[in-house]
Amino acid sequence: MSRDIYVFIEQRDNKLEKVGIELLGESRRLADDLGQDVVGILLGSDIKEEAKTLFRHGADRVIVVESPVLKEYLTEHYAEAVYQIIKKYEPEIVLFGATSIGRDLAPRLAAQVHTGLTADCTSLEIDPENKNLLMTRPAFGGNLMATIACENFRPQMATVRPGVMSSINVEKEDGEVIVEQMTFPSDSKIRIREILKVENKKKDITEADVLVSGGRGLGGPEGFDNLAELAAELEAEVSSSRAAVDSGWIEKSQQVGQTGKTVRPELYFALGISGAIQHVAGMEESDLIIAVNNSEDAPIFEVADLGVVGDINLVVPKLVELIRKEKALKEELSK
Numbered sequence: 618m619s620r621d622i623y624v625f626i627e628q629r630d631n632k633l634e635k636v637g638i639e640l641l642g643e644s645r646r647l648a649d650d651l652g653q654d655v656v657g658i659l660l661g662s663d664i665k666e667e668a669k670t671l672f673r674h675g676a677d678r679v680i681v682v683e684s685p686v687l688k689e690y691l692t693e694h695y696a697e698a699v700y701q702i703i704k705k706y707e708p709e710i711v712l713f714g715a716t717s718i719g720r721d722l723a724p725r726l727a728a729q730v731h732t733g734l735t736a737d738c739t740s741l742e743i744d745p746e747n748k749n750l751l752m753t754r755p756a757f758g759g760n761l762m763a764t765i766a767c768e769n770f771r772p773q774m775a776t777v778r779p780g781v782m783s784s785i786n787v788e789k790e791d792g793e794v795i796v797e798q799m800t801f802p803s804d805s806k807i808r809i810r811e812i813l814k815v816e817n818k819k820k821d822i823t824e825a826d827v828l829v830s831g832g833r834g835l836g837g838p839e840g841f842d843n844l845a846e847l848a849a850e851l852e853a854e855v856s857s858s859r860a861a862v863d864s865g866w867i868e869k870s871q872q873v874g875q876t877g878k879t880v881r882p883e884l885y886f887a888l889g890i891s892g893a894i895q896h897v898a899g900m901e902e903s904d905l906i907i908a909v910n911n912s913e914d915a916p917i918f919e920v921a922d923l924g925v926v927g928d929i930n931l932v933v934p935k936l937v938e939l940i941r942k943e944k945a946l947k948e949e950l951s952k
């Protein structure tokens with residue numbers, strides 16, 4: 618009989634990706650509804666130590682598969698390892714991050730084990746009547762939300778957007794670690810010859826602690842120059858509304874909102890952004906929201922913790938100036 622919620626824990630260079638930790642938190646809530654356990658699936662080389670981190674974030678058990686061939690992600694080996702785990706343990710639910718790895722791995726596995734997969738979910742619930750997993754995701758270009766259930770096949774599988782679910786911290790550092798021994802074919806069709814890391818100074822906006830976000834109120838692409846200065850002072854990343862992306866002022870990867878990314882930084886600046894519902898859906902969980910808008914009726918002020926009615930062309934440079942002065946003063950005092 619199918620049981621328990623399994624979470625695929627993504628790692629790169631043996632560093633756990635945030636989305637796996639977020640999924641453990643969400644799984645804990647769902648598992649408590651079901652009266653079942655949360656199990657982390659950890660694949661890699663020399664990765665077993667990280668099991669502790671998973672217990673701390675809500676896992677009851679961790680299944681570890683270690684092999685030198687699992688050091689870097691390769692579809693073939695990773696799919697084989699997770700397939701063996703699904704076949705052996707028959708999970709009720711298996712969750713993946715909707716990252717490039719999760720989007721590659723999950724559909725292949727769903728086909729292999731002959732079940733359904735709901736991609737890019739933004740919310741998960743347990744149906745109180747039949748205990749099925751209700752998987753919700755934007756559909757038709759974000760114009761409506763579709764809730765999908767997989768009634769007839771197990772496991773129920775979903776990929777979930779990074780940044781949407783909340784991680785949890787539990788006072789626990791240990792639990793059951795199950796080490797699965799697996800061998801992988803040596804005649805793999807794919808061989809990694811060289812790994813070239815792209816020098817990318819930009820952090821993914823879902824990972825940033827501080828975001829300086831600009832909208833149509835910037836008036837043009839040059840408006841982002843002021844924002845970049847503010848971001849540099851705050852060690853923040855620059856993000857945007859869809860209007861700025863559609864106008865070609867900034868890349869789509871920086872878009873916050875329903876059809877962009879969901880973010881929850883410690884501090885979110887909304888500068889020249891009206892606060893349309895589709896934008897707010899992607900940033901309302903930020904810890905502190907500061908909005909600057911020249912219209913006091915802008916809906917962004919309804920979600921902002923601090924609002925400034927004013928022209929961003931005046932407020933942003935002033936803010937940069939004040940931060941610089943403050944920093945200079947601190948430096949002076951520390952001498």
Ligand SMILES: Cc1cc2nc3c(=O)[nH]c(=O)nc-3n(C[C@H](O)[C@H](O)[C@H](O)COP(=O)(O)OP(=O)(O)OC[C@H]3O[C@@H](n4cnc5c(N)ncnc54)[C@H](O)[C@@H]3O)c2cc1C
Pocket residue numbers: 758759760831832833834835857858859860861872873874875876877878888889890891892893894895896899909910911912915927928929930
């Ligand atoms: C299906 C669907 C999905 C969508 N998905 C997204 C999404 O993921 N993300 C997203 O952001 N939007 C999304 N949208 C679009 C959304 O509805 C809004 O059109 C968009 O968010 C507006 O962007 P904006 O706030 O930058 O522009 P506007 O709504 O034009 O607002 C500009 C704001 O700037 C202010 N302003 C102007 N000049 C200044 C100045 N000098 N100083 C200070 N303030 C100034 C104005 O008062 C105004 O409030 C989606 C829409 C649909 C239909």
